[in-house]
Amino acid sequence: MSTGVEASRRATAPTSPGRVGDVRRRNLSLILHQLGLSGQTTRARLAADTGLTKASVSSLVADLVSAGLVMEVGLNRAAERGRPGLGVALNTAAAALGLEINVDYMAAGVLNLAGDLQFHQVVEQHNAGKDPEEVLGRLTELAGQALQQAEAAGLTVHAGGLAVPGLVDTASGRVLNAPNIGWRNVDIAEWAASLVPEGILGTAVFNEANSAALAELWYGHGRGMGNYLFISGEVGIGGGIIIDSGLFAGPGGNAGEIGHIVVDPEGPECSCGGSGCLERYAGQDAVFVRAGIEGGNDAERMAALLEALEDGDEQALAAVRRAGHYLGVAASSTFRLLDIDAAVLGGNFATLERWITPAFHASVEEHAPAVLAADDVVVSGLGRQAALMGAAGSRIRTVIEHPHLLLKQH
Amino acid sequence: MSTGVEASRRATAPTSPGRVGDVRRRNLSLILHQLGLSGQTTRARLAADTGLTKASVSSLVADLVSAGLVMEVGLNRAAERGRPGLGVALNTAAAALGLEINVDYMAAGVLNLAGDLQFHQVVEQHNAGKDPEEVLGRLTELAGQALQQAEAAGLTVHAGGLAVPGLVDTASGRVLNAPNIGWRNVDIAEWAASLVPEGILGTAVFNEANSAALAELWYGHGRGMGNYLFISGEVGIGGGIIIDSGLFAGPGGNAGEIGHIVVDPEGPECSCGGSGCLERYAGQDAVFVRAGIEGGNDAERMAALLEALEDGDEQALAAVRRAGHYLGVAASSTFRLLDIDAAVLGGNFATLERWITPAFHASVEEHAPAVLAADDVVVSGLGRQAALMGAAGSRIRTVIEHPHLLLKQH
DNA sequence: AGAATTAGTTTTCAACATGAACTATATGGT
DNA sequence: ACCATATAGTTCATGTTGAAAACTAATTCT
Known part of the structure; x- marks a missing residue:
């Protein structure tokens, strides 16, 4: 007796025929996926973890080994009784x-x-x-x-x-x-x-x-989060929407452009042609101008901003708080619209974490209360590798x- | 030589094993899907349209007929040479x-x-x-x-x-x-x-x-659109996000709540606990109040509003224009965030079409120019059946x- | 009437996962 | 030492499935 989960987590009807060979493709992928989760393991454990039979796992692993995607790594002492398994793992040479x-x-x-x-x-x-x-x-x-x-x-x-x-x-x-x-x-x-x-x-x-956003999901602080809005503060403000542990890329592959959400309908014009966009309030240039920082290239100006913040410069603090506030407005709308409840801050916003997150939190609490738990805002640790x-x-x-x-x- | 489409339209790695029988399940679905597109057709045409062989189609159709999902509907005169096909169609008794x-x-x-x-x-x-x-x-x-x-x-x-x-x-x-x-x-x-x-x-x-939103996609004016934001004006403002001809339901199944997008960070408190929500500007009650319409139940008030609009009552016109304006603000943000470029208006917004869409269009043009083509705003025709x-x-x-x-x- | 054309079925085949039987290799108790 | 037990991995027969090709069926064109 189902109440229809399958209808809400929509899997659109197929538009191309399934072949018998598709099954193997899927299971080859399944083995790799499981190896990614398990690290080094054995064929028998792979069978238990995936639901495939030992025979199938052996056959699949053999193919993956010959493709150079899986490697055998000697014996796997289980410290228990029985024949020890042969270790297999993702091939680190791929x-x-x-x-x-x-x-x-x-x-x-x-x-x-x-x-x-x-x-x-x-x-x-x-x-x-x-x-x-x-x-x-x-x-x-x-x-x-x-x-x-x-x-x-x-x-x-x-x-x-x-x-x-x-x-x-x-x-x-x-x-x-x-x-x-x-x-x-x-x-x-x-x-x-x-x-x-x-x-x-x-x-x-x-x-x-x-x-x-995907780097955070796979290798960064987004591991295990599954659903979040990644906000990237570079020169512009970019974003990435992670839903069910995958990127929501939108129909054209460019969803997540949070920088051009309207945070004030009466706001100033934006370079995108619109008006009141987030980028005009929390973008790098907007913050520098508000903070009264002039001259130099981007790196120098960011250094100057950080120094001002460390010194407790009221103008700089207000500028960053204001950015955090409007960031919170855009995030609130996004959370409500997409039914997600967590955020990961990257780029400059990670650098400015200490000063920006309190304002961000307060703003989300004001505009979309009870959506965000205290530990649902995370800061990227990947830096320029992201x-x-x-x-x-x-x-x-x-x-x-x-x-x-x-x-x-x- | 691929440039990686498969990486952008993400299909997450499988987490359960594929069985040989899965192929048939997929192809059974494929036949039904194609029958939905084709209406009455023949086995041979199904084979040509789906890419399956005639033999497979015959076998699949036989199963679907015995399950009561497909019916045979006599001969299908193709008015050309050769043996005429036996008509098959979705069973209208299911x-x-x-x-x-x-x-x-x-x-x-x-x-x-x-x-x-x-x-x-x-x-x-x-x-x-x-x-x-x-x-x-x-x-x-x-x-x-x-x-x-x-x-x-x-x-x-x-x-x-x-x-x-x-x-x-x-x-x-x-x-x-x-x-x-x-x-x-x-x-x-x-x-x-x-x-x-x-x-x-x-x-x-x-x-x-x-x-x-799904009804519009399958049976209404959203047919053939593929990607749009459906905006439902009932007592509250609801929404549905259609991406790649399917509902984007979000992780919890409740995405699309456009009514609580923040359209003015300094706006009034909303019943949801937030502030500046769209619903406070374009919701039924907000419009009635602005238009100066009092007393009676919802249906009576809507009738009064329509009469006032027909009479050219300036207060009523301004109230509806204002709603359209803020609706456009929220839609602009949504379009940019999700990379979509069309909208379908339903519920009261369909009823108010004549007065609300000009303001809506103008607002989107102001806040997210060049996103929306003139014919990319459609009004629902399904009414209370939607x-x-x-x-x-x-x-x-x-x-x-x-x-x-x-x-x-x- | 016969050739051509299209629809649909039957037959043969290969791919694939399953499940059971089997071999291989360890531990633990006597 | 020896044998029971437990676990790992392989081999083999089996059933399901769609593809491909041969075949039968029904119609039109000449």
């Missing part, structure tokens, strides 16, 4: 390349199947207004170094992911509009295709905030969800 | 019961697999503050009449769906909080279980606005997505 282009830096790193960031390099560099070809050229170099290191360490890089601060069309590999670096309708599919020579899965483009790890992690997930793409036979 | 409890009426109807509303009855009745047992008792009577009519017409009612104006827990069959009828934490699972005697799928509870059809339709979808539940053997 990896994905993660890249990020941001306003004042670019970064590259290599993430293995188990989620360990193996190499990571950040290059400070101003990318705003630069020619995309030039920026991509330098990124190619940086990626090449990372790939070389990976190869030297015996890793196989199966895919790449690039995070950029703006709207992207992941499907076609284009950056639609990245205002903060001045890119508009840049097609990087061709560039991406040649980037990872061995990676038969190619290189995909992602939105920076969405990538960071977007890059999310982009690479998305590709790792692609491998975990579609391992059959890497099987030799067929 | 149906679901739809029910709605609202503030000042309750309704019942029976919807068949093809989406035709067979019986439909509305009873004007004030339910606010009444004892749930009493209301459910009267609804049982109404449902009984509908079921009797259905039986007399030879229909088989497989499941039921009830829409209520408030937060529900569909999984456990409870109404968590329905402020406008005064229900709080009412467990109706037991009542629901005994409602549809033959229906082995039971009766499920849904949120009224979400149900109405919620009921959505609730029944959700159960019809359950059958279409899980037809194996109704197969005799196994």
Whole structure:
């Protein structure tokens, strides 16, 4: 007697036929997924944990081993009676390349199947207004170094992911509009295709905030949270919506743009053409102006703001409190609209944590009381690795969800 | 060479093993889904449309016929050469019961697999503050009449769906909080279980606005839209988010509560405990007060408002324009946040269409320019049938997505 | 009447997970 | 030492499933 759960957690009806082979694809993925949860384990335990039979697990694991996704790691002493199992684990030699282009830096790193960031390099560099070809050229170099290191360490890089601060069309590999670096309708599919020579899965483009939101979910403080709004304070304000332990990307793949929620219908015009957007109240520039901080590049101004806050400068404190207040307004609306009850703050908001979260909390309590528990606001600990790890992690997930793409036979 | 679509349209990794039999379940559903699109067709065309082989289609259709979900409808003259196909179609004798409890009426109807509303009855009745047992008792009577009519017409009612104006827990069959009828934490699972005697799928509870949003998608003006925000103006303001032709229900099943988006951070307190909520600006009571309409029940006041608007009463016009303006603020935020670009207005907002949509459009153009095309705001035509059809339709979808539940053997 | 064309069924086959039987390797008690 | 017991992993027969191809059926065109 069901009361209809299946109708609320909607799984849309299939539009393509199921083949017998789909079952194996699903179970290959299931094994990888379970290995991600269990770490090192044995075939017998995998069978018990997944509900598959021992026979099936053995067969599936054999395929995954020959695809280089799973490795055998000697005996697994269970310290109990019976024959000890042979240890199996995700193959740490399988990896994905993660890249990020941001306003004042670019970064590259290599993430293995188990989620360990193996190499990571950040290059400070101003990318705003630069020619995309030039920026991509330098990124190619940086990626090449990372790939070389990976190869030297015996890793196989199966895919790449690039995070950029703006709207992207992941499907076609284009950056639609990245205002903060001045890119508009840049097609990087061709560039991406040649980037990872061995990676038969190619290189995909992602939105920076969405990538960071996923990085928190998989590798950061969002682990185990399942549902939250990630708010990224870079030059603009980005966001990522995590629902049921997955990204809610929206129909076009660009949901989560919390920076252009209207927080005051009578508010000032925004660069997006609208008015009263959150970004005009809690964006980096808005806060600097309110705090009376002038001159220097972004990093210098942020340093000056932090110093002023440490010194108890009333103008700086008020500016940050105001940002937190409006951030809370936008978050309240989002919580109510999407039925979620937690937030993760990243980017500058993580840096400003001490001063911004009290105002944020108070504002949410005012506008959407009883939604947020005290410990449901978490601050990112991933820093500048977040977007890059999310982009690479998305590709790792692609491998975990579609391992059959890497099987030799067929 | 993929650029990673599969990573953006996230399909979370499986957590349960796939069996060979799952393939058939999926293909049974695929056939029903295609029949819903095609109407009457033939096995050969089904094979061409779905990608399955003719042999598989024949076998699947045979199962569905014996389950009473598909019927053969004589020859299908194609007016071309070759052997004519045997017509097959969704069995119009398979149906679901739809029910709605609202503030000042309750309704019942029976919807068949093809989406035709067979019986439909509305009873004007004030339910606010009444004892749930009493209301459910009267609804049982109404449902009984509908079921009797259905039986007399030879229909088989497989499941039921009830829409209520408030937060529900569909999984456990409870109404968590329905402020406008005064229900709080009412467990109706037991009542629901005994409602549809033959229906082995039971009766499920849904949120009224979400149900109405789905009704628009399947049977109303939302057909073919795929992505939109449905805004329901009843006593409160509800909403439903349709993404990729499915309901985005959120983690708890109650997403879409657009009525409590903050449209003015300095705004008045709301009954929800927050402040500046949309409902305080565009809710029924707020509009009546602004328009200077007093006395009478809701229906009478709405009639008075419409008369005043027709007469060109400036106060009434301003009140409705103001509601449209703030509705546009909340919609703008939603569009940006969720990356959607269309809206469907239902309930009172459909009634007030002529006066409210110009202000709505202007407001969206001001706060989120270039998001909305002129023809991307649509008005519901389903009226009081919307919620009921959505609730029944959700159960019809359950059958279409899980037809194996109704197969005799196994 | 016969060729052409389309619909639908039957037959054969390969992929796949299951379940049971079997082999392999450990521990613990006597 | 030896054997019962327990656990790990493999082998093999079986049932379900859709694909592919051959086949039968029904209609139109010439």
